[in-house]
Amino acid sequence: MTRIRRGYIARRRRTKIRLFASSFRGAHSRLTRTITQQKIRALVSAHRDRDRQKINFRRLWITRINAAIRERGVCCSYSRLINDLYKRQLLLNRKILAQIAISNRSCLYMISNEIIKEVSWEESTG
DSSP states (O other), rough: OOOOOOOOOHHHHHHHHHHTTTEEEEEEEEOOHHHHHHHHHHHHHHHHHHHHHHHHHHHHHHHHHHHHHHHTTTTSSSHHHHHHHHHTOOOOOOOHHHHHHHHHHHHHHHHHHHHHHHHHHHHHHH
């Protein structure tokens, strides 16, 4: 009986996996089994770290806003500023506030002073 040549599908699949792992070091880019294991591990890490990145950026923005607020002593704290923003129903998220705190601190101080004045005025009248 003559020898049957295998098809190209399995080879194409392995080539695709090897292209993914071409930048890995050692056996992680040469051996098919370890390549598949490392691919799974890399994709799991990427998925997990996308979520962590969102959390880390939120923490960074909060830290920047809090540092800018406390430096001037405009209002008590970050939490008080955010609470007053919600009371006034202003649509300024933490990312925008952090950018304002870095680029234009006087604008942030002006915003926080106006919010404090209006909230305290509303509390005294209402």
